[in-house]
Amino acid sequence: MIVSTTHEDTRTETPADGSDQDLNPGQLEDIVQLIRPDGSRAESPGFDPWVADVTDDELIELYQDMVVIRRIDAEATALQRQGELALWVPLLGQEAAQIGSGRALRSDDFVFSSYRENGVAYTRGVGLGDMLTVWRGIASSGWDPYAFGMATPAVIIGAQTLHATGYALGCAYDGVDSVAIAYFGDGATSQGDVNEAMVFASSFQAPVIFFCQNNQWAISEPVRLQAQRHISDRAPGFGIPSIRVDGNDVLAVTAATRIALDRARSGGGPTFIEAVTYRMGPHTTSDDPKRYRPAGDLEEWSRKDPISRVSRLLESRGVPMDEVAKRVEDKADAVARDMRAACIALDKELDPMTVFDDVYEHPHPGLERQRSQYAAYLASFEGDAS
Numbered sequence: 001m002i003v004s005t006t007h008e009d010t011r012t013e014t015p016a017d018g019s020d021q022d023l024n025p026g027q028l029e030d031i032v033q034l035i036r037p038d039g040s041r042a043e044s045p046g047f048d049p050w051v052a053d054v055t056d057d058e059l060i061e062l063y064q065d066m067v068v069i070r071r072i073d074a075e076a077t078a079l080q081r082q083g084e085l086a087l088w089v090p091l092l093g094q095e096a097a098q099i100g101s102g103r104a105l106r107s108d109d110f111v112f113s114s115y116r117e118n119g120v121a122y123t124r125g126v127g128l129g130d131m132l133t134v135w136r137g138i139a140s141s142g143w144d145p146y147a148f149g150m151a152t153p154a155v156i157i158g159a160q161t162l163h164a165t166g167y168a169l170g171c172a173y174d175g176v177d178s179v180a181i182a183y184f185g186d187g188a189t190s191q192g193d194v195n196e197a198m199v200f201a202s203s204f205q206a207p208v209i210f211f212c213q214n215n216q217w218a219i220s221e222p223v224r225l226q227a228q229r230h231i232s233d234r235a236p237g238f239g240i241p242s243i244r245v246d247g248n249d250v251l252a253v254t255a256a257t258r259i260a261l262d263r264a265r266s267g268g269g270p271t272f273i274e275a276v277t278y279r280m281g282p283h284t285t286s287d288d289p290k291r292y293r294p295a296g297d298l299e300e301w302s303r304k305d306p307i308s309r310v311s312r313l314l315e316s317r318g319v320p321m322d323e324v325a326k327r328v329e330d331k332a333d334a335v336a337r338d339m340r341a342a343c344i345a346l347d348k349e350l351d352p353m354t355v356f357d358d359v360y361e362h363p364h365p366g367l368e369r370q371r372s373q374y375a376a377y378l379a380s381f382e383g384d385a386s
Helices: 055-079 093-103 119-124 160-173 185-192 193-204 250-265 297-301 306-316 321-345 352-356 365-379
Strands: 110-112 180-185 206-212 242-247 273-274
Touching: 055 093, 055 119, 055 242, 055 250, 055 306, 093 110, 093 119, 093 180, 093 206, 093 250, 093 273, 093 306, 110 160, 160 193, 160 206, 180 185, 185 193, 193 206, 206 250, 242 250, 250 273, 250 306, 306 321, 352 365
Parallel strands: 110 180, 180 206, 206 273, 242 273
Antiparallel strands: none
């Protein structure tokens, strides 16, 4: 539910689950949706103005982004299955949430993500090889955060929300209108770090967006186990307005993110966005979702696919989608080839001692002791012919 916004009328016609809900005059909608699953356009007086500038050509670009990152995801999964990567964290089904929000950001905004936001990394210009170094096991960090305005993925669940809040406070103290955005899943909202971050963000009106991709599963636990109400209902308790948006609707996600960005830039403080989506694949490539996912879930959510609904909308507007789809698929295949080449080109053998590099900015006696001990351990194998 949208708890507060700068617009009075933010109602939409149809919620993301396809049900019809009659809303009392002035009541705010349960979920924001601008493109229905069948590709038809849903009107929303409160949100339409925020995407009124999105032309068909720009919608095609969003469509292409989603197709490309789905192809990246499939290629990385194949690389893991073939032994080229130790692990991969799929984003299949969450393309609209990541592209719609990522493309709404400015270059001077800063992203703090979990380990699943490879689509956001793509929008920030992160190199294909850089996305893979950690999962190939040859680096402890994938890229220079300052070069792309995006921190490397946080594996500790929810920790990035604290980092984002701190960065946002720095922006406010520096007098700039840059915004920090933290991405996390529904499971992270049960972590103390996320709740602590919201306390600080609200108390100091930090220009930060808390972007929750509710993909229905905290690894193997369904969201209903930890949330008896919408996750977006939690934020108002901290004094943070929230927006619950159809996370499979790239246009609605763009509008919601733009609203939150505008609010943060104008001194309005933090916003919480719950993007309701679905993780179509496993939690990671070491997971088997068939062991816990109810039969029929995939079929149901496939009908709400974020890519096909944009394709249908463009087709209804007279865009020659056969031609567009062919061009986009060619682009996606080229990106996948580049990704595979970048992966294979990464060094396979590294000096074991490099594990101690870049752990601390300055020399640290404890680390130096460990380095010395590990060097002695490795030396003990020299000349061992067994």
